[in-house]
Amino acid sequence: MMNISLLTIPVLLDTTPEPTHLVDQWVRVYHYGHRVLPALSIATGLLYAWTVTRKRKAGRPWRIFALAGLTTMSMLPFTWTVMLPTNTTLFATQIANHAGQVVAFDVAVDLVKKWTLLHTTRALLPLTGVMMGWVGTLRQFN
Numbered sequence: 017m018m019n020i021s022l023l024t025i026p027v028l029l030d031t032t033p034e035p036t037h038l039v040d041q042w043v044r045v046y047h048y049g050h051r052v053l054p055a056l057s058i059a060t061g062l063l064y065a066w067t068v069t070r071k072r073k074a075g076r077p078w079r080i081f082a083l084a085g086l087t088t089m090s091m092l093p094f095t096w097t098v099m100l101p102t103n104t105t106l107f108a109t110q111i112a113n114h115a116g117q118v119v120a121f122d123v124a125v126d127l128v129k130k131w132t133l134l135h136t137t138r139a140l141l142p143l144t145g146v147m148m149g150w151v152g153t154l155r156q157f158n
Contacts, residue, residue: 020135021135028045028128039128054095057088060142061089087145095138098138
């Protein structure tokens with residue numbers, strides 16, 4: 017997920033000279049991310065749930081895996097609550113651009129940069145979940 021913030025969006029910002037094209041490219045990045053990333057989050061959460069169930073039945077430490085799963089899946093409500101207004105504004109900007117009401121380039125850049133900051137924050141949630149799962153796994157070897 018972090019590659020979108022660290023690589024994809026900076027390339028778009030560096031190489032796109034007009035607001036309509038920039039917003040259109042963001043919409044495509046969103047489209048492909050929207051198709052893949054929520055499913056990955058849910059699948060990872062289900063794997064953590066499976067791990068928690070097995071650990072609990074075996075009488076082994078499981079809470080860190082539950083916390084890892086919840087942290088990973090928290091990217092979904094973060095998207096629905098924190099990011100939704102910016103996403104909605106970007107989609108509305110695309111519609112306005114194509115209707116001939118093109119926003120200023122600085123406005124488009126600011127919107128994409130704001131979204132990138134929010135996306136970076138969101139990407140830290142599953143990354144934190146992975147670190148928790150890793151710590152839980154390493155503790156099993158002690």
